[in-house]
Amino acid sequence: MTITIIGTGFVGVVSSAVFASFGNVVYGLDVDEVKVRSLSEGKVPFFEPELEELVGKSLSKGNLRFTTSYEEAVSQSEIVIIAVGTPSAADGTADLKYVKAATESLAPYLQEKTIVAIKSTVPPGTNRQVEEIISKHTDKEVSVVSLPEFLREGVAVSDTLHADRVVIGATQEWAIEKLLDLHEPLDGERVVMRPESAQMSKYAANAYLAMRITFINQIADLCEKTGADILEVIDGIGFDKRIGRHYWYPGLGYGGSCFPKDVKELAAVSKKLGDENNILVLMDHINEARIPVKLNDFGEKIGGWEGKQVSVLGLSFKPNTTDMREAPSLKVIPYLQEKNAIIKAYDPKAMDEAKKVWPSLFYANDVNEALDQAEVVIVLVEWDEFANLDLGRMKDGGWLIDTRQMYDKKSVESQQLQYLGIGTV
Numbered sequence: 001m002t003i004t005i006i007g008t009g010f011v012g013v014v015s016s017a018v019f020a021s022f023g024n025v026v027y028g029l030d031v032d033e034v035k036v037r038s039l040s041e042g043k044v045p046f047f048e049p050e051l052e053e054l055v056g057k058s059l060s061k062g063n064l065r066f067t068t069s070y071e072e073a074v075s076q077s078e079i080v081i082i083a084v085g086t087p088s089a090a091d092g093t094a095d096l097k098y099v100k101a102a103t104e105s106l107a108p109y110l111q112e113k114t115i116v117a118i119k120s121t122v123p124p125g126t127n128r129q130v131e132e133i134i135s136k137h138t139d140k141e142v143s144v145v146s147l148p149e150f151l152r153e154g155v156a157v158s159d160t161l162h163a164d165r166v167v168i169g170a171t172q173e174w175a176i177e178k179l180l181d182l183h184e185p186l187d188g189e190r191v192v193m194r195p196e197s198a199q200m201s202k203y204a205a206n207a208y209l210a211m212r213i214t215f216i217n218q219i220a221d222l223c224e225k226t227g228a229d230i231l232e233v234i235d236g237i238g239f240d241k242r243i244g245r246h247y248w249y250p251g252l253g254y255g256g257s258c259f260p261k262d263v264k265e266l267a268a269v270s271k272k273l274g275d276e277n278n279i280l281v282l283m284d285h286i287n288e289a290r291i292p293v294k295l296n297d298f299g300e301k302i303g304g305w306e307g308k309q310v311s312v313l314g315l316s317f318k319p320n321t322t323d324m325r326e327a328p329s330l331k332v333i334p335y336l337q338e339k340n341a342i343i344k345a346y347d348p349k350a351m352d353e354a355k356k357v358w359p360s361l362f363y364a365n366d367v368n369e370a371l372d373q374a375e376v377v378i379v380l381v382e383w384d385e386f387a388n389l390d391l392g393r394m395k396d397g398g399w400l401i402d403t404r405q406m407y408d409k410k411s412v413e414s415q416q417l418q419y420l421g422i423g424t425v
C-alpha cells in the first residue's frame with residue numbers, strides 16, 4: 001500500500017518506519033523542514049531504541065520518504081494517517097488545532113476511496129469535525145476512522161510490532177478490510193468498534209494506568225506514616241489475580257507526553273458535562289501537587305536543601321527516551337534552584353534536551369562525575385546506568401534519595417550513607 005503519515009514526531013516516525021519495514025510505500029510528512037531534512041538523511045531527532053536502524057533500512061530501500069509536500073504524499077496515498085500533537089488547551093481540553101490544520105492541508109489532495117485515520121489522541125466526536133473540513137474541499141468518497149496509538153516511548157518499536165491489540169474505530173466495511181490488511185503483519189488482537197469507542201478506549205487506558213500510579217502513591221504515603229513498606233505491600237496485593245503484580249510504580253507521580261494531558265482532557269470533559277467531583281479531576285490535582293510535597297518532606301529529613309551539593313540523576317520523563325515532556329526534572333530542578341541547592345545534573349541521553357531548558361545549569365560529563373562529593377543524590381529515572389552507582393564517591397553521611405526503588409536501604413546504609421525512598425521508612 002501507499003500511505004502517508006502526517007506528523008513525524010515520536011508516534012509518526014515509529015509508525016512510518018514500521019509500516020515501511022513491511023514493504024509499504026510510506027511518506028512521513030511534517031511542516032517542520034528541519035525535522036524532515038534530518039529524517040531524510042536517516043537521523044532521527046530524538047532517541048528511541050531500534051528506530052534509527054529501522055528508518056535507515058527503508059530509506060536505503062527507497063520505500064520510506066520524508067517530505068513537507070501534502071500534494072506529493074497525499075495524492076498518491078490510499079491511507080492517510082494523522083499523527084500530529086494534541087496538547088492541552090488552557091482549560092485542559094485537547095487542543096485540536098494541529099489536527100484541523102493538517103486536515104485542511106490534506107483534504108484537497110485526497111483520491112477516491114481514501115481512508116483518513118486519526119492516530120492522534122483526540123476526544124470522541126473529532127471524526128465529525130474532520131469530516132466537515134474534508135467535505136469543504138472534496139466530494140470524493142473518504143472514510144474517516146480512528147486508529148488510536150498505544151505504544152510506550154522507550155520501547156516504541158517493539159510495542160508497535162508486538163502490540164497487545166490494534167484498535168480500529170471504523171464503520172465502513174471497505175475501510176475496515178483495508179485497515180485489517182495494513183495491520184496484518186503486526187501481533188495482537190484486532191478490535192473493531194465505532195470511532196467514538198476507539199477514541200474513548202485510548203483515554204480510558206491512559207487514565208486507568210495513571211490511576212494505578214496515583215493509587216499506589218497514596219498507599220505509599222500511608223506506608224511511610226504507618227511503618228509498612230510499599231514493595232512488600234505490592235507483593236501482598238499483587239498475587240491476587242484480580243490485581244496483579246505488574247504496573248505498580250510508586251514514585252513522584254505520573255509524567256510524560258500523554259498521561260497528564262489525557263487525564264486533564266477527560267477531567268475537563270467531565271467538568272463540562274457537570275461532573276466536577278469525579279476521580280479524574282481529583283487525580284489530576286493530586287498528581288500536580290505531589291512533587292513539591294515530597295520534596296518538602298525530603299528537605300525536612302535531610303536538614304534543608306540550602307547550600308547542599310545535590311546531584312539530580314535522570315532528566316527525561318522515563319528511561320530510554322530523550323523526551324522531557326512533563327518529566328519530574330522539570331519540577332524538581334526549579335524547586336531545588338529556588339531552595340538554593342548547588343545542583344549537578346546528569347542523564348545518559350537527554351542532556352542536549354535539558355540544555356535547551358536550563359542552558360546554564362551544571363551538567364556532569366558522566367555519572368561518576370555526578371556522584372563525586374555529592375551530599376545528596378536524587379534518582380528521578382530508572383535508567384539502567386543508575387542501577388549500579390559507585391556510591392562510595394559521595395560524601396560520607398550523604399543522602400541517596402531513591403524515587404524509583406532501585407536500591408536496598410540496608411546496603412546503602414552499610415556504605416556510610418543515608419537512604420530515603422518512597423513508601424518505606
Ligand SMILES: NC(=O)c1ccc[n+]([C@@H]2O[C@H](COP(=O)([O-])OP(=O)(O)OC[C@H]3O[C@@H](n4cnc5c(N)ncnc54)[C@H](O)[C@@H]3O)[C@@H](O)[C@H]2O)c1
Nearest residue numbers: 007008009010011030031084085086098101102120121149
Ligand atoms: N508520544 C507518545 O508516546 C504517544 C503515545 C500514544 C499516543 N500519542 C499521541 O499521538 C499524537 C502525536 O504525539 P507525538 O508524541 O508523536 O507528538 P510530537 O509532538 O512528537 O509530534 C507531532 C509532530 O506533528 C507535526 N505537525 C504539527 N502540525 C502539523 C501539520 N499541520 N502538518 C504536518 N505536521 C504537523 C509537528 O511538527 C511534530 O513533528 C498525540 O496526539 C499523542 O497524544 C503519543
